[in-house]
Amino acid sequence: MIAGVLKEQPGENRVSLVPEMVKQLEKQGVTVWIEPDAGARAFYPDESYLQAGAMIKPAADILQQADIILSIQAPETSYWKMIPAGKVLTGVYQPLYNASLMQQWADRQLTTFSLDSIPRTTRAQSMDVLSSQANIAGYKAVLLAAWNYSRYFPMFMTAAGSIAPAKVLILGAGVAGLQAIATARRLGAVVEVFDTRPAVKEEVMSLGAKFIEVEGAADASAAGGYAVEQDAAYKQRQQEKIAESTARADIVITTAQIPGRRAPVLVTAEMLDRMKVGSVIVDLAAATGGNTALTENNRTIVHKGVTIIGESNLPSAMPADASKLYAKNVFNFLQLLIKNGDLVLNFSDDIVQGACITHSGAITNERLKQAESVKL
CATH class of the missing domain: 3.40.50.720 (NAD(P)-binding Rossmann-like Domain)
Structure with a gap:
């Protein structure tokens, strides 16, 4: 052979x-x-x-x-x-x-x-190639965000003044999301995490992050680690929660994908308009449309001072x-x-x-x- x-x-x-x-x-x-x-x-x-x-x-x-x-x-x-x-x-x-x-x-x-x-x-x-490669993608996404962010990740207290830690929001707590949490925490950031699966809350909290809960999510236990389509009422509650978090976030890492379908748009144009100038988004779902309204695959764009990095193949960078x-x-x-x-x-x-x-x-x-x- x-x-x-x-x-x-x-x-x-x-x-x-x-x-x-x-x-x-x-x-x-x-x-x-x-x-x-x-x-x-x-x-x-x-x-x-x-x-x-x-x-x-x-x-x-x-x-x-x-x-x-x-x-x-x-x-x-x-x-x-x-x-x-x-x-x-x-x-x-x-x-x-x-x-x-x-x-x-x-x-x-x-x-x-x-x-x-x-x-x-x-x-x-x-x-499981999806898991082995997603692990790398989550790690590299945080490093890429840190490279493009104009401020420190950890808190610093110096004679010249104090620097507050970066606020990181991670959308999706699959393999890539969990590695992103761990990496952002190691860099000293304060991390919040959103996921439609309540079952991942314990894992998220064990890594030192805060889990954002939205009630009424459809069961994703049979989706092989992916997100599933949610009903309209849930999507409305979800958008409200994510809008609150993105408005105060410095870094957003998005990872949500649905097999065979376009990635769900979790960060709308209105949310992008409310984000801080200088904040950074790394969208790992860029190949299937992206989790933000403006993501372009394999491109970095700046929208009203917000850097949006569409990266669908970060494992190739390592x-x-x-x-x-x-x-x-x-x-x-x-x-x-x-x-x-x-x-x-x-x-x-x-x-x-x-x-x-x-x-x-x-x-x-x-x-x-x-x-x-x-x-x-």
Whole structure:
């Protein structure tokens, strides 16, 4: 069996496998091919892969001969059109947002595993790329906010006067939000947190933050760690609470997303107008529309003195550790597909089935099929 690793397109600095995981796969009889400089932007040079037992191969060889092709983002069109029928692609392809591409891959008889679709169960935790990468995003979001903020985060008492600590508001207490809380608290900020799930209150408070409660939230226990759509009455109460908090916040970190839908707008234009001049927002939901009314993905804008940073791929800004964690997730998932050095697709395994998006010329993922049927 040959596992091939592609170099990511410009803007993505991570790599699917790091040399440590190459060694582990080699022990299992898997030959690993790496496209030249695939790990360079993550500070893993070709020499490190060669020392681990991998072979450096041109992209064309990987695309046409590898049994399983690894890329974090979807390969560019000219690449995937070179892949023969029956090959397997594995990455983070956001199928609910890229349904048309998934259908094209199905039409080409490609088998696709999207690791962001792995069931978020206890057994699958070691393969959970969403959690490993969101952890980095939450950490980096606070550092990015601190870099762009014109004042201190911690309280300072000096002979020249006292500096009050920064007030940080975090919208969403999933993996990214919890790491953002911990990082902001370590920097000395006062932190408030909003989340539609009352169950996270204890975690939030254990990290030293204040939890903002809004009564009447819809149950999100089955949403895999994501937000769920709320009714109009709840949204009104939610907006009132968030408006109060944003008006006094210096930093806002937003993380709320709903699978297959636009991110909910939690910070309206009116709220932005009431925020302090010099305050900073880092919106981690920018790729799906953003949690503010003015967010633009991969852009930083300034609105009436408020800096709004739309960042959907912060893990790519910390590529060495992000790649290391991602590669471990990939390795653990591949253990379900590798038997005695061969590729064996066991669709009776709920993780394999849940991660599979296309197979045998068809869309196989139930959530994607349901989303497409709703559109029709």
